[in-house]
Amino acid sequence: MNAPPAPDQPPAGQITLRFWAAARAATGVAEEQIGVGGPVTLADLIARTTAAHGGPGSRAEAVLRTCSFLLGDRPVGKADPATVLVGPGETVEFLPPFAGG
Numbered sequence: 001m002n003a004p005p006a007p008d009q010p011p012a013g014q015i016t017l018r019f020w021a022a023a024r025a026a027t028g029v030a031e032e033q034i035g036v037g038g039p040v041t042l043a044d045l046i047a048r049t050t051a052a053h054g055g056p057g058s059r060a061e062a063v064l065r066t067c068s069f070l071l072g073d074r075p076v077g078k079a080d081p082a083t084v085l086v087g088p089g090e091t092v093e094f095l096p097p098f099a100g101g
Contacts, residue, residue, distance in 0.1 A: 012037055013088020017049060022096040026063040027053045036088055042069060042081035045092060068095045 014033040024030050027049070034048060046064055053060035069076040069084075070093040076084055086092055 015040070015045065015086055015088060016091040017045065018091060018093045020093065020095050021098055022063050023067055023094040026058075026060040039085045039087040042071070042076065042084040042086055042092065045086060046081060049094075063096055064094060066097055068097075069093065070095065 012035065014035055016031060016033055018031045019027050019029060034045065050056070050058070050061045050064055055061070069081075071084065071086060072090055
């Protein structure tokens with residue numbers, strides 16, 4: 001049996017990232033898990049993902065910058081990624097623009 005985390009430490013968890021179409025091609029993966037100590041912003045997840053897949057100036061950065069996002073089954077829409085909180089156990093879908101959509 002695991003002991004609960006100390007009061008001054010947030011519980012650890014993972015966020016699932018799913019990449020579609022050009023985002024999958026740019027990152028080289030369909031899905032990955034990111035470990036977090038609690039809720040993080042979508043902007044932080046985008047920055048961490050960009051850094052993990054080539055960093056500034058990379059194809060991944062160029063594609064991820066154009067993506068729309070789903071948080072679970074909810075579209076993020078035009079919300080500023082710096083204001084969108086994503087918690088452990090949630091899934092973020094990276095949806096690049098595609099023809100007809």
